[in-house]
Amino acid sequence: MGVDHVRMPVDYNVIQTEDGKIIESGMKHIDNCVKWSKEYGLNIVIDLHKTCSFTFDDPQYCAFFRSLALQEQFIALWQELARRYGNDDRIAFELLNEITSAEFAEPWNKIASLTLKEIRKIAPKTRIIVGGIFNSSIYGLTLLDLPWDENTVLTFRCYNPLVFTHQGADWIDVMPADFHMSYPLPLKEIKNADRKLFGESFMQSTLSTSLPLRQRSQKSLTCRFTVESTVLSTAPTPTAH
Numbered sequence: 001m002g003v004d005h006v007r008m009p010v011d012y013n014v015i016q017t018e019d020g021k022i023i024e025s026g027m028k029h030i031d032n033c034v035k036w037s038k039e040y041g042l043n044i045v046i047d048l049h050k051t052c053s054f055t056f057d058d059p060q061y062c063a064f065f066r067s068l069a070l071q072e073q074f075i076a077l078w079q080e081l082a083r084r085y086g087n088d089d090r091i092a093f094e095l096l097n098e099i100t101s102a103e104f105a106e107p108w109n110k111i112a113s114l115t116l117k118e119i120r121k122i123a124p125k126t127r128i129i130v131g132g133i134f135n136s137s138i139y140g141l142t143l144l145d146l147p148w149d150e151n152t153v154l155t156f157r158c159y160n161p162l163v164f165t166h167q168g169a170d171w172i173d174v175m176p177a178d179f180h181m182s183y184p185l186p187l188k189e190i191k192n193a194d195r196k197l198f199g200e201s202f203m204q205s206t207l208s209t210s211l212p213l214r215q216r217s218q219k220s221l222t223c224r225f226t227v228e229s230t231v232l233s234t235a236p237t238p239t240a241h
Contacts, residue, residue: 006042008033009049009097012077018052020073022080030085038090045129046085047094048077056098056135065107075115079122086123092153093119094129098136105133105143113146120149129153158229163194168234174198182236 008030015026030046037044049055051074054064064070078095085091095115099108112130119128128151132140136157146152159165162172164183169175174197181193 006037007045007047009047011050012052016077043090045092045094047097049097051096056100065104071111075118078115079118082119082122086126092127099133100135102133109145116147127151127153129155131155161190161194163197165231180236
C-alpha cells in the first residue's frame, strides 16, 4: 500500500495575525506545499493544528471556546482558506486538531457546524475532516452533532493497546518510565499488562464505543473515517518501527 496524501499541520499564527488579518507570506508556504504535493501525485490535507487561543497540548490556552470574537476569526480564516484552496479534489480541510476537554463538546458542535456551513457556501465539494473531544477519540465522535454531507469525513485517534503504543510515556500518570514490552507478544500478555495499568474495562470500553459508529456508518453513506495511530520511539527498536 503506497502513500497517497500528506497531512500538513498549520498553526494559525503562520497565516493569520492576532487581530485576524491574513499573512500573505504564510499563505505562500501553503501554496508551495500544495504545489509540491501535486508535482509528486499526492493529495494534501490542510490541517489547522492551532487556532488563536486553543492548542491541544496546553490546557490553559483554551479561551477560544468561550470567545465569540475568536470563533468568528476562526470562521473567517476558514472562509479565506476555502476561497484559495476549495473545490480542488486534491485538497481536503481538517477544521482543528484534537479538541481536548469534555467541556468543549457543546461549543465545538456549534463552532464546527457554523464553520462547515460557511465553507460549504464557497467550497461545496471539498472534503472536510472533523474530530471530537478527548483528542479526537472514538468516544468524541459519538458526541458530534453536525450538518453532515457526502464530503464530511470523521477522524479519530486509536492507540490501543495503549500499554504497548505509549510505553514509557512520561505524560501518562500510571505509566512507569522504565516500562517496556516488545512485539509480537501473545494477546493474553498484552491484555494482562493493559489491565494492570489502565483497569479492567479500558480496552473493552473503547471497543464498545465503536459499535454505534459502525452501525451509523452502515446506515449513512455520509460517514467516512480516517484514523491516526502510532508507536512511540520509547518502544524497543525495531518494535517502534
